[in-house]
Amino acid sequence: MARKILLTGAHGLLGNAFAREFAAQEFSSDCAPGFTLTTTSRQRRRAVLNIEHVSGDLSNQTHIDRIMKRGPFDVVIHAAARISPEDGDGAAASLFQDNVIASANLALAARRNRTTHFIYCSTISVYSGDGPYSEHSETDPTIAYGVSKLTTEQALRNLAHQHFAVTILRFAGLHGYPRQGGVLFNFVESALNNAPIDVAEPDSVYTLTFMNDAVGALKQAAITGPRDIFGIYNVANPVSLSLSDLAERVIGVCNSKSKIVAGDTGKRNRVLLVDKFQSGYDVVSSSIEDEIMDLAVKLNDDRK
Numbered sequence: 090m091a092r093k094i095l096l097t098g099a100h101g102l103l104g105n106a107f108a109r110e111f112a113a114q115e116f117s118s119d120c121a122p123g124f125t126l127t128t129t130s131r132q133r134r135r136a137v138l139n140i141e142h143v144s145g146d147l148s149n150q151t152h153i154d155r156i157m158k159r160g161p162f163d164v165v166i167h168a169a170a171r172i173s174p175e176d177g178d179g180a181a182a183s184l185f186q187d188n189v190i191a192s193a194n195l196a197l198a199a200r201r202n203r204t205t206h207f208i209y210c211s212t213i214s215v216y217s218g219d220g221p222y223s224e225h226s227e228t229d230p231t232i233a234y235g236v237s238k239l240t241t242e243q244a245l246r247n248l249a250h251q252h253f254a255v256t257i258l259r260f261a262g263l264h265g266y267p268r269q270g271g272v273l274f275n276f277v278e279s280a281l282n283n284a285p286i287d288v289a290e291p292d293s294v295y296t297l298t299f300m301n302d303a304v305g306a307l308k309q310a311a312i313t314g315p316r317d318i319f320g321i322y323n324v325a326n327p328v329s330l331s332l333s334d335l336a337e338r339v340i341g342v343c344n345s346k347s348k349i350v351a352g353d354t355g356k357r358n359r360v361l362l363v364d365k366f367q368s369g370y371d372v373v374s375s376s377i378e379d380e381i382m383d384l385a386v387k388l389n390d391d392r393k
Contacts, residue, residue: 098169254315
């Protein structure tokens, strides 16, 4: 019998990328057919041959119950989240409702309905201060989004048990196609136009989570199953580099005439240490150059 996956946030950047790969049958062939996918989001989604979609609002318990009736789901991948709070007095409340309450209600419903593995997409924003960050680094977020994600992690820890494993994947900011923004997009866009590349923090050091890294992590976690009853893993490309180094690599890969315009706005370390996930799930990441080329090719195709 096929194992059933529920994916939330199908209209978001990560959820949409995961669903597109599944629809292309790349995911199915990896796990030898054996998996079916149901997606959910607040918006209606165009029907895809091998994907069922159920629209619903995860902050509404009635909607959650309706979604769960399509199960039981063996695996739930919870990629839905509010990243930026709404304006006005209810800003913090909107983050708490959509990221904490909705996630806890979804996890409770999944556990009641015999889901055995709950995969939660979290963020580098739960860490405090400068990196590098391991999974054991101090968590004391300074922004509301990070607070909401860490609070959800803590709630999920309390729900995990031997028949309901929880895997937390902490991503850095997602980069790569189709994201229209972020440091990598801005650098590549400038390079393709032979325009100056503005690097405000040339000495700041980062690890980037590429879309391929994130989708691959979700695939591996879903296919191979949980490693612990409750496990936390950082997910990013393992290569750390300064923003000036990244800009130079972009110029080289794109064969661009762009020049780097370096600023002087301080130095940060936003490096995720990813040894635990890469060894535990036997993951091999693409090179930085391959990821730059992939984005450049797709942006060029969009221009045609």
